[in-house]
Amino acid sequence: MAFAITQTCCNDATCVSVCPVNCIRPTPEEQAFGSTEMLHIDPETCIDCGACADACPVDAVFPVDSLPAGQQEYAAMNAAYFERTEAEGEAEAQDTGDGSGPNFHPWGEPVFDRVLPSDFGPLRVAIVGTGPAGMYAAQDLLLHTRAEVTLIDRLPTAGGLIRYGVAPDHPATKKIGDTFARFLTHPRVRLHLGLDVGRDITPEELAAHHDAVVYAVGAAADRRLGIPGEDRVGSLSATDFVAWYNGHPDVAPDAVDLSTERVVVVGNGNVALDVARLLVSDPETLTGTEIARYALAELRRSKVREVVLLGRRGPDDAAYTRPELLALKHLPEVDLVVDDHDPRVGAVVDGSRPNGKAAVLRDVAREAVDWSVPPDASGRRRIVLRFLSTPLELCGDADLRAVRATGGDGELLIPAGLALRAIGYRGVPQTGLPYDEATGTVPHERGRVTGTAGAYVVGWIKRGPSGGIGANRVCAAETVGTLLADAVAGALPAPTAGTKRFHRLARRRSHR
Ligand SMILES: Cc1cc2nc3c(=O)[nH]c(=O)nc-3n(C[C@H](O)[C@H](O)[C@H](O)COP(=O)(O)OP(=O)(O)OC[C@H]3O[C@@H](n4cnc5c(N)ncnc54)[C@H](O)[C@@H]3O)c2cc1C
Ligand SMILES: NC(=O)c1ccc[n+]([C@@H]2O[C@H](COP(=O)([O-])OP(=O)(O)OC[C@H]3O[C@@H](n4cnc5c(N)ncnc54)[C@H](OP(=O)(O)O)[C@@H]3O)[C@@H](O)[C@H]2O)c1
Ligand code: SF4
Ligand code: SF4
Structure with a gap:
């Protein structure tokens, strides 16, 4: 049957040290650990003892036959990690560091990399x-x-x-x-x-x-875009928006107004995905969570129908991780769309390698979005991924009215009443x-x-x-x-x- 690691994995490697057959990769000793999005269990070696699931602090590990809804793909994703070709890193996936194969801990001479200061009082x-x-x-x-x-x-x-x-x-x-x-x-x-x-x-x-x-x-703190209009009403940092919905004492309860139909989020990292997901999710699914009460009330009143994610790079190079992108595909009552404004986007998605980020988008609808048409007020909410696009100006009078952005279709205005810059903390x-x-x-x-x-x-x-x-x-x-x-x-x-x-x-x- 085997176990599999899923979306919430935060790479703390607690599971690695409890696995009796050493089948969770990469380990902190391996070079790939520094850049991996998550850890993986080798289904061929796993003996189903469940020790990793017990030890995981974020409930990321499940038996593959009882994976939660929306997480079924992780059985294949875990297995695929170990099926990669030699050129793609089989050596890295299998290497225990001592050449003894994946099934045994490399017990050798003990190495003490730290001298404990026991000969003086407690620090x-x-x-x-x-x-x-x-x-x-x-x-x-x-x-x-x-x-x-x-x-x-x-x-x-x-x-x-x-x-x-x-x-x-x-x-x-x-x-x-x-x-x-x-x-x-x-x-x-x-x-x-x-x-x-x-x-x-x-x-x-x-x-x-x-x-x-x-x-x-x-x-x-947050990073700034350095473009005109960044201080207009309706332009916020994701840092503030995240702090707002989490009830951070530094952000006022009325700091966010969701009376607009379209929100533009600048940036393609996991924070951008977090805020996009929160903006289009059914607020009732957030009842009983740690969300601030006033934020939940504002989300219930929200007029937002569409969130546009502006990423300056292409779909294979986006900063988000695959598990977080996959989760967007499974949001109930929410459509995910790729803006087909630049032929390079579709080409990258179609030509992506199976484990690449762009491959996640192969079955996602592509549409040449007509920005002059307001989001469909009667239809489902949606997230539009617009790759290879950079914001040039946040336009409007006192309030934000539109984001001027680049793209394969030239410069254009995306009407929006709220722009969130999710371009990193500082x-x-x-x-x-x-x-x-x-x-x-x-x-x-x-x-x-x-x-x-x-x-x-x-x-x-x-x-x-x-x-x-x-x-x-x-x-x-x-x-x-x-x-x-x-x-x-x-x-x-x-x-x-x-x-x-x-x-x-x-x-x-x-x-x-
Ligand atoms: C929006 C968001 C969502 C994230 N979600 C995930 C996730 O789902 N999974 C995941 O693996 N990672 C996630 N991360 C990444 C993860 O949160 C970070 O890796 C981690 O929090 C960084 O830890 P830190 O201790 O350096 O900073 P922080 O977590 O920011 O902690 C710093 C602490 O220092 C305190 N402090 C600051 N200045 C002072 C001062 N002068 N005096 C006293 N105290 C002070 C602050 O109040 C704070 O409590 C997320 C990050 C962000 C921004
Ligand atoms: N669920 C989770 O596991 C989770 C959730 C939230 C955060 N996190 C982690 O927390 C860390 C911080 O996340 P983050 O999203 O704040 O940062 P991030 O991953 O560094 O992403 C920042 C994004 O902003 C873009 N950007 C930066 N400057 C820009 C500019 N001037 N114009 C346009 N775009 C710009 C970047 O594009 P380029 O890539 O082109 O530079 C990138 O897409 C990450 O390691 C993330 O994985 C994890
Ligand atoms: S599966 Fe759980 S214990 Fe293992 S690295 Fe991920 S978060 Fe840590
Ligand atoms: S179930 Fe047991 S054998 Fe399988 S990965 Fe987890 S700890 Fe290792």
């Missing part, structure tokens, strides 16, 4: 940010050392983008928050919510009371830390902040705003490894005060 480490990066760092420190951890977040609720980013119609993904939450009450953890480092407490105060400070502050400068303006990150060497002894970075503020939840696990392991090596080398500056005093200070200044 006192502050972690700023309770998103996945901060929580993986905390987990690593708590499970592998005797460190005492101070966890801090500026928001009143822990979780970072698990709470305020992941879409409410992905409850399985949000469940990873439960795994992280177990560490919030660990006996060696002190948690301070509603405490903004830089505003309520200075980095110097933090450093003075701890051996090391790990900054896991994410990438809170890190913001942190008080007391260096900052690379070009990348929006803090310069570092393997997680150690350049030129700032005792300060470390992890997650999106370290790598830039890309990669799913699981990517932060590997990232945290590197940073914690560097921190511990520095501790052993005596390279951490000595704190000048105890943590008890810090906790008193933090309680006084917290805005919780």
Whole structure:
């Protein structure tokens, strides 16, 4: 029968370590792990023990004969990963690293890549940010050392983008928050919510009371298009839109007006797909999720019939992942259409290799969309994928009326009352830390902040705003490894005060 991994996989590799026959690929030791969209189970080797399904924090693993509706394709997708030709990477899919074949763990001499500092007192480490990066760092420190951890977040609720980013119609993904939450009450953890480092407490105060400070502050801002009209009413960042439907305290309940029939979303990443899906989904399917009550009310009043996704690249090179695109094909009562404005789009879809992103679109309708015709108010809602198209201007008076965009059919106006730029997040400068303006990150060497002894970075503020939840696990392991090596080398500056005093200070200044 075999098991298969499905859409919600976040690549954290928890399943890899519990599989008794080592049939889940790629493993974190393999090069392909860095770029894979998800992990896969080899149906030929799987012995149906179910250990991976029990261990998966986001309920992504199912027996193939009981895959949920809309996820049946994953049986074939898992199997196809192992059927690829040698040229396409069979070696990479099968390689265990020691040439012993896929069925055996490569047990060799134990390798200790980390010296545990057991000959001195417990380290006192502050972690700023309770998103996945901060929580993986905390987990690593708590499970592998005797460190005492101070966890801090500026928001009143822990979780970072698990709470305020992941879409409410992905409850399985949000469940990873439960795994992280177990560490919030660990006996060696002190948690301070509603405490903004830089505003309520200075980095110097933090450093003075701890051996090391790990900054896991994410990438809170958004990128700008730099085109005329970007500040018109009706032009919003997806960062704000996502924060709005997730009830983020920084975004006002009335920040979004859905009284328009057409929305243009600029960008082709998974965030663009999230916001498009939320805009056309039946609001009743969101009842009982973590969506903000006012957002659900606005979605119920919504006049939106059509969402146009503007992607500047072609269908094989889009930034979204295949599982998230596949999910759009299965949205109840919603049509998915490819705008046939440029012959290159259809050619790429027809000529795509079976595992390519464009292949997902082979059975999707193509239409030369007539933008002068308003979306069909009586018909089903739909998402239009317009590839090879770039926005030039957000046009209108005070309010947005249309998006001027390029395409195979020349420049044209797409009438719309709301434009969301989903073109990526961006890190913001942190008080007391260096900052690379070009990348929006803090310069570092393997997680150690350049030129700032005792300060470390992890997650999106370290790598830039890309990669799913699981990517932060590997990232945290590197940073914690560097921190511990520095501790052993005596390279951490000595704190000048105890943590008890810090906790008193933090309680006084917290805005919780
Ligand atoms: C909209 C969206 C949806 C996503 N959905 C998925 C998904 O379904 N599956 C998936 O695998 N990945 C998803 N991702 C990616 C995933 O969320 C990221 O990989 C991950 O959250 C990055 O972790 P982080 O800890 O670096 O940042 P964050 O999660 O942003 O955490 C940063 C934390 O730091 C806190 N902070 C910031 N500044 C300060 C300060 N000065 N003082 C105190 N605290 C501070 C913030 O409040 C926040 O809690 C999504 C990303 C986005 C943007
Ligand atoms: N369900 C999930 O698993 C999930 C959900 C949400 C987010 N995430 C992850 O979170 C990370 C961030 O996602 P994201 O969507 O914010 O970023 P992203 O994947 O980097 O996508 C950004 C998109 O914006 C486009 N873009 C950038 N600048 C542009 C410009 N000036 N004009 C037009 N288009 C522009 C990019 O095009 P180019 O590709 O041409 O640069 C790309 O299509 C990703 O790793 C994503 O996978 C995962
Ligand atoms: S989310 Fe983690 S445990 Fe679940 S299938 Fe993906 S890699 Fe395995
Ligand atoms: S069901 Fe068991 S054998 Fe099959 S992939 Fe999962 S852990 Fe491995």
